[in-house]
Structures are given as C-alpha cells and as structure tokens.
Amino acid sequence: MDKTSQINLIKEFADEYSVPGFEQAMVKRFLSYAKKYGQTEVDGLFNAYVARHENNGQKPLVQLDAHSDSVGFIVQAVRPNGLIKFATLGGWVPTNIPATKVVIKNKEGKYIKGVVATKPPHFMTKEELNQVPVIAEMSIDVGSSSRQETIDEYKINTGCPIFVDATCEYFEQTGLFLGKDFDNRLGAAALIDVLDQLQGQNLAVDVTAALSSQEEVGLRGAHVTARKLNPDLAIVFEGCPCDDTFTPDWLAQTGLKRGPMLRDLDTTFIANPIFEEFAANLADKLNIPYTRSVRTGGGMNGAAIAYWNGAPTIVLGIPVRYEHTAYNWAALSDYQNAVKIAVNVLKELDEKTIASFKLAD
Missing domain, CATH: 3.40.630.10 (Zn peptidases)
Incomplete structure (x- = not known):
C-alpha cells in the first residue's frame, strides 16, 4: 500500500x-x-x-x-428541558468532555448534531469555576427546548449512541494526523x-x-x-x-x-x-x-x-x-x-x- x-x-x-x-x-x-x-x-x-x-x-x-x-457516549434519558443526560462508553476524564461536539444516531438512523452543554462563566459562582465537572450532571444540547421536542421531533431517546464529531486532517509538511x-x-x-x-x-x-x-x-x-x-x-x-x-x-x-x-x-x-x-x-x-x-x-x-x-x-x-x-x-x-x-x-x-x-x- x-x-x-x-x-x-x-x-x-x-x-x-x-x-x-x-x-x-x-x-x-x-x-x-x-x-x-x-x-x-x-x-x-x-x-x-x-x-x-x-x-x-x-x-x-x-x-x-x-x-x-x-470511546463515546450513550443516551441515558431526556431531561424535561430537552437536554440529554448521557452515560460514558469507555474511559473519559470529566474535564475533557464539556463543549465537545458530538453526533447522535437517532431512532430513525439519522445523525443529529449536538454539543456537550456548558454553563457560561458569567453565571458561575467562584466555587463552580474551580469545581471539577461531574459527568452525571452533564447534558448534551441538540437545539431542542423540551423533552417532547427531543423525543418526538429529533427522535432521540434512551439507548441512542453518541459519537465525537471531528474530521481527520493530514499535514504533509509535518507528517502528522489530527483527528x-x-x-x-x-x-x-x-x-x-x-x-x-x-x-x-x-x-x-x-x-x-x-x-x-x-x-x-x-x-x-x-x-x-x-x-x-x-x-x-x-x-x-x-x-x-x-x-x-x-x-x-x-x-x-x-x-x-x-x-x-x-x-x-x-x-x-x-x-x-x-x-x-x-x-x-x-x-x-x-x-x-x-x-x-x-x-x-x-x-x-x-x-x-x-x-x-x-x-x-x-x-x-x-x-x-x-x-x-x-x-x-x-x-x-x-x-x-x-x-x-x-x-x-x-x-x-x-x-x-x-x-x-x-x-x-
């Protein structure tokens, strides 16, 4: 080859x-x-x-x-506000997860874009700014505003797999891949x-x-x-x-x-x-x-x-x-x-x- x-x-x-x-x-x-x-x-x-x-x-x-x-994630449940509670598949460090871009394969086999939601620093207390995030408290946002919308419109519910969304690049000058x-x-x-x-x-x-x-x-x-x-x-x-x-x-x-x-x-x-x-x-x-x-x-x-x-x-x-x-x-x-x-x-x-x-x- x-x-x-x-x-x-x-x-x-x-x-x-x-x-x-x-x-x-x-x-x-x-x-x-x-x-x-x-x-x-x-x-x-x-x-x-x-x-x-x-x-x-x-x-x-x-x-x-x-x-x-x-490594990836799986949908555990949909929260009342439409955000998605997830569980990890494989070993993740909690600090590496927030703001990760993801795709979710919904119940119809379509891939839906999302992002691991983060609270803006403007709204964080001093204690929150210094805390290590807890995976069980994290959510993924696909742009929905309600549980019903996520389930009925986006067709996302318990058991849907979640993948990191990134595109591989190769740099000829350095001989390196990033992806x-x-x-x-x-x-x-x-x-x-x-x-x-x-x-x-x-x-x-x-x-x-x-x-x-x-x-x-x-x-x-x-x-x-x-x-x-x-x-x-x-x-x-x-x-x-x-x-x-x-x-x-x-x-x-x-x-x-x-x-x-x-x-x-x-x-x-x-x-x-x-x-x-x-x-x-x-x-x-x-x-x-x-x-x-x-x-x-x-x-x-x-x-x-x-x-x-x-x-x-x-x-x-x-x-x-x-x-x-x-x-x-x-x-x-x-x-x-x-x-x-x-x-x-x-x-x-x-x-x-x-x-x-x-x-x-």
Whole structure:
C-alpha cells in the first residue's frame, strides 16, 4: 500500500462513527477493503474476521488484532428541558468532555448534531469555576427546548449512541494526523495494510485478522475472537497513549515519531518475553525505530487473546497524543513502522520459531 493510500485509509477510518456496541458502520467500512484479501465473516458482537486467501488450515495460525470501537457516549434519558443526560462508553476524564461536539444516531438512523452543554462563566459562582465537572450532571444540547421536542421531533431517546464529531486532517509538511478516534482506527488501518502487503505471498503460517468490538468497555470482543480462532500466536495493533508531552525524556516511553511501542507490561498484560525480543531484534536488524514500554496503567486486547490459550502475544502500539479526547495527534511514520515490523515478523515465522517462544533454551 503506497503512502497516499495509507493516508486516505486512515482518514476514512478515523472519520467513521463507532462506539462500543455500535460498531456496525466501521465494520462495514473495514470489510469493504478486507474482502479482496480473504474470506470474511462477522459475528453477532460485530467482530469482523478476515482469513487470508493463502491460508490452507495446515499451518500455525497467527491472529492479527485491532479494535473497531472508540470511546463515546450513550443516551441515558431526556431531561424535561430537552437536554440529554448521557452515560460514558469507555474511559473519559470529566474535564475533557464539556463543549465537545458530538453526533447522535437517532431512532430513525439519522445523525443529529449536538454539543456537550456548558454553563457560561458569567453565571458561575467562584466555587463552580474551580469545581471539577461531574459527568452525571452533564447534558448534551441538540437545539431542542423540551423533552417532547427531543423525543418526538429529533427522535432521540434512551439507548441512542453518541459519537465525537471531528474530521481527520493530514499535514504533509509535518507528517502528522489530527483527528478523532486514533485509538484504534490506526490499528484497523494497519490490519488492512498488512494484508495488502502480504497479498499473494505464501507464508509458513496462516494469518487471520480480527477486528474486535467493545475493547473500550472490557476487551469483550477479543475474548470472543480468541475463543473462535484459538490462535498459536497473536500480534495486536493498538493506538497507545503518548507520554512525551508531560514525562521527562529519560522516562517517556511512547512519543510521536519515535516509532511504534512494543509493550512489555500493563495492568492486564505481560508480553511473551521471547517473542517480544524476537520482534525487537528483527526491528533492530532492519533499522526500524521502536520504543519499549512498561506501563502501570491501561490494558488492551493482548490480554484477552494471550490468556485464552497461552498463545505468545506481542502488542505493537501506534503512538497517539491525547487519547480519549475529541482530538488526537499521530504520525504517519509511526504507523508505517508498526506495519513494517508486523509484516517482517510474519515473514520470519514458522512452526519451529513459534515453538521456541514457548520454552527458553
């Protein structure tokens, strides 16, 4: 896949609306690209699978993973004044939510623009100005003036999904993207890119890509995909949070234009250390930049997949600044290098190499 195709794919995926439980649009978009590379399937949790045309079922199976959902909201109830009380889907910091532009998919499937309402400072007391906002007290305003209008005219009521509304941009001069939901539309794009770069090549392993749902609310889709595929090995693509803007350089482990992140540990996951070193050594040999990360917070699909049957698993994180907010930064070069590592690892794998990850010499 050439540079222009990569940029267009990332922008297209980033602009799609997809929150936990409501990933249908993103899955359809993904499959429109994936069908040329293999046999596709979707389950009732909206997990999407792509088994390469070149698979023969006789070789070790490698599962590629990324997730289709991003953080968002859901309508909980409509207030008497027409404003919408909502609940979060995924992890939000309360201070990042006010004034966020959103769209709500109403009961007729139409997208309605709105904004997370804020009280003007002119009307705030000194105490209110210094308070951290409470999510349960927030509302979304779609321009309605009554509960009846919101329900009857806007067709919005309990259960409607709410998405961040932002358009992805790419800046050629800096090689950076600015947009929403890079966690994990970058990973979804990487799945397509890897399949494209390997198309027609006979590997010593079978490869199935799984775009999993509901990662942001508990890795739920990946639990299902791992059970279904029962892989011998797994490579997980993730949009991982940068710490380069607030952490001393000696401690920062994920930053823009430093290459993808190989995650050693987080609160849910410890990478298979033999597989991890295999990938790192291969990247060194090929002069592909990367960082290593030991995190005391966070979690991702690698845990759900690795802990299903003990398949050696690594995570290739594509650095994202300001995850779980309305606007993110990401570098094209980091994305490209993550794909490059995955493609070259897959070319090196065979049954004997995978077996070596399970027992040290």
